Amino acid sequence: xxxxxxxxxxxHKSYGPLxxxxxxxxxxxxxxxxxxxxxxxxxxxxxxxxxxHLEKIDRGYVTIDGEFVGYRRSGDxxxxxxxxxxxxxxxxxxxxxxxxxxxxxxxxxxxVTEAPVSAQGRPRDEAEALATELLAQVGLSDKAGAYPRQxxxxxxxxxxxxxxxxxxxKVVLFDEPTSALDPELVGEVLEVMKxxxxxxxxxxxxxxxxxxxxxxxxxxVFMDAGRIVEQGPPPQVLDRPRHDRTRAFLSKVL
Amino acid sequence: xxxxxxxxxxxxxxxxxLTVVKARHPGRWIAxxxxxxLLAMAVNALITNPAWDWPxxxxxxxxxxxxxxxLFTVELTALGIVLGFLLGTVLALMRLSRxxxxxxxxxGYVWLFRSVPLILQLLFWYNLxxxxxxxxxxxxxGPAFFSVDxxxxxxxxxxxxxxxxxxxxxxxxxxxxxxxxxxxxGQLEAAAALGIPRARQILRIRLPQAMRSIVPAAGNEIxxxxxxxxxxxxxxxxxxxxxxxxxxxxxGRVIAMLLVAAIWYLVLTTVLSAAQYYVERRxxxxxxxxxxxxxxxxxxxxxxxxxxxxxxxxxANGGGQR
Numbered sequence: 240x241x242x243x244x245x246x247x248x249x250x251h252k253s254y255g256p257l258x259x260x261x262x263x264x265x266x267x268x269x270x271x272x273x274x275x276x277x278x279x280x281x282x283x284x285x286x287x288x289x290x291x292h293l294e295k296i297d298r299g300y301v302t303i304d305g306e307f308v309g310y311r312r313s314g315d316x317x318x319x320x321x322x323x324x325x326x327x328x329x330x331x332x333x334x335x336x337x338x339x340x341x342x343x344x345x346x347x348x349x350x351v352t353e354a355p356v357s358a359q360g361r362p363r364d365e366a367e368a369l370a371t372e373l374l375a376q377v378g379l380s381d382k383a384g385a386y387p388r389q390x391x392x393x394x395x396x397x398x399x400x401x402x403x404x405x406x407x408x409k410v411v412l413f414d415e416p417t418s419a420l421d422p423e424l425v426g427e428v429l430e431v432m433k434x435x436x437x438x439x440x441x442x443x444x445x446x447x448x449x450x451x452x453x454x455x456x457x458x459x460v461f462m463d464a465g466r467i468v469e470q471g472p473p474p475q476v477l478d479r480p481r482h483d484r485t486r487a488f489l490s491k492v493l
Numbered sequence: 494x495x496x497x498x499x500x501x502x503x504x505x506x507x508x509x510x511l512t513v514v515k516a517r518h519p520g521r522w523i524a525x526x527x528x529x530x531l532l533a534m535a536v537n538a539l540i541t542n543p544a545w546d547w548p549x550x551x552x553x554x555x556x557x558x559x560x561x562x563x564l565f566t567v568e569l570t571a572l573g574i575v576l577g578f579l580l581g582t583v584l585a586l587m588r589l590s591r592x593x594x595x596x597x598x599x600x601g602y603v604w605l606f607r608s609v610p611l612i613l614q615l616l617f618w619y620n621l622x623x624x625x626x627x628x629x630x631x632x633x634x635g636p637a638f639f640s641v642d643x644x645x646x647x648x649x650x651x652x653x654x655x656x657x658x659x660x661x662x663x664x665x666x667x668x669x670x671x672x673x674x675x676x677x678x679g680q681l682e683a684a685a686a687l688g689i690p691r692a693r694q695i696l697r698i699r700l701p702q703a704m705r706s707i708v709p710a711a712g713n714e715i716x717x718x719x720x721x722x723x724x725x726x727x728x729x730x731x732x733x734x735x736x737x738x739x740x741x742x743x744x745g746r747v748i749a750m751l752l753v754a755a756i757w758y759l760v761l762t763t764v765l766s767a768a769q770y771y772v773e774r775r776x777x778x779x780x781x782x783x784x785x786x787x788x789x790x791x792x793x794x795x796x797x798x799x800x801x802x803x804x805x806x807x808x809a810n811g812g813g814q815r
Contacts, residue, residue: 240685291686293682293685293686322691323691325692326643326685326688326689326690326691327688328688329685329686329687329688330687330688332686334683334687336682336683336686338679340677340682340683341683342680342683342684342702343702343779344702344776344778344779345702345779346779353689353697354687354688354689355695357689357690357697358687358688358689358690358693359688379709386778386779387779388779402687403687406687406688448812470532491675
């Protein structure tokens with residue numbers, strides 16, 4: 240078996256006395272889509288934020304394409320990286336937020352070109368061309384000059400996806416990308432994500448959209464109380480869950 | 494089935510043949526008239542009372558010595574604001590940093606310079622030479638490479654600019670810090686998640702969004718400082734307020750000269766207020782769905798609406814009554 244694109248090993252994370260992640264192991268192969276489901280407070284978002292080091296983990300480690308995230312290994316020691324190096328690592332990891340977090344004072348096009356130019360040092364015309372291509376891919380070519388607040392929630396999230404893809408990341412993390420959207424806008428975002436999955440992008444998606452998981456996921460992961468309870472192909476986890484907690488959760492959301 | 498039909502009939506009637514009579518507001522007219530009369534009285538009192546000495550005001554308004562004083566006031570203000578906000582921004586960043594010593598030094602600075610009255614601070618700087626005769630540059634606590642006389646290094650103008658800037662920096666630090674804190678945390682997370690370098694995060698993402706709350710407060714400060722420079726008169730520097738005092742001590746036209754100064758302060762603050770409006774507009778981009786119109790655009794719009802209404806009225810009168 241090849242080395243996984245994302246390798247999460249024994250990750251622990253506490254906020255004060257509250258233990259949010261209690262030893263999480265997760266492997267995601269290149270080109271795979273992993274969907275993480277679970278009740279709120281189960282640690283799904285924290286896990287996702289640990290993968291790109293937005294949260295510093297207390298124990299365990301994460302590697303992306305064999306590289307330690309947030310640390311440098313020398314022998315059997317892990318040295319904490321400086322912020323500059325962590326920022327450089329993050330350019331390999333796309334992140335899509337629940338609340339989009341687009342930069343409101345920049346146009347759609349500037350939102351997409353900002354990181355490729357300033358974080359990766361790409362030439363501006365190359366970044367512009369890439370932005371044009373990505374905005375077409377998410378169906379927003381005509382909105383390049385608009386400001387985020389002039390767009391609907393669904394359109395904003397599609398811009399956010401284009402912005403994440405502009406870094407040409409090795410993996411894209413989605414943190415409940417449709418939870419802040421009006422119901423009729425969820426579909427357009429999921430369509431973009433499905434197309435992305437079909438094109439072979441490695442994705443980890445935290446979501447409550449069970450239908451999306453069933454249709455797109457290679458692996459569904461069910462988390463509860465800071466642990467992965469079970470994982471497997473969608474039919475196995477969603478239709479024949481082995482654990483009571485999975486069954487209880489699914490009976491509520493389906 | 495019958496009820497909706499009746500309502501429809503009524504609606505058709507009101508839309509077609511009923512005339513709308515606008516409500517009268519006699520109270521508004523009376524209030525308007527009272528204020529108009531009071532205003533006219535005030536203007537009359539200003540113009541007709543010879544004690545205001547308008548001819549003297551006119552003679553001195555553009556007098557070279559007054560113009561020089563205005564220029565000096567502008568220079569002092571500019572120095573105070575630019576240096577003050579530069580240092581203030583550094584202090585704000587120190588305060589927001591993760592280094593405890595930097596945080597507390599920044600806090601201490603703001604505490605000290607906000608607590609001591611400006612006039613006192615200015616006098617301290619003015620008298621610095623009495624405290625430290627020489628200022629040396631070299632290794633801290635070690636040998637000095639060269640020294641200068643405090644008197645030479647810090648003349649009255651430098652002392653004034655320095656005093657204003659250092660005092661201003663304390664306020665500016667809090668304004669800039671407040672602006673930075675007003676930026677939604679999600680914005681910084683997004684910038685960090687995209688791997689945007691730290692300095693770029695501050696300049697490109699954080700500062701422009703902070704400016705929206707910094708600019709109104711900074712506008713206040715600048716306008717405050719324009720007038721605040723008048724405190725410098727205690728150092729006998731020829732800014733506007735000191736200069737008019739010099740003139741009225743000579744010619745005895747106290748009121749007229751104070752008016753000259755007041756007019757110039759009005760002019761300066763008016764220009765600054767207008768500038769502030771446009772700067773705010775600039776940083777409001779993308780934050781409202783559409784930018785508010787500029788005064789010029791607004792005036793033009795009102796005129797077109799009026800004109801259209803009048804045309805409509807004429808058309809209605811012509812068609813309806815004959």
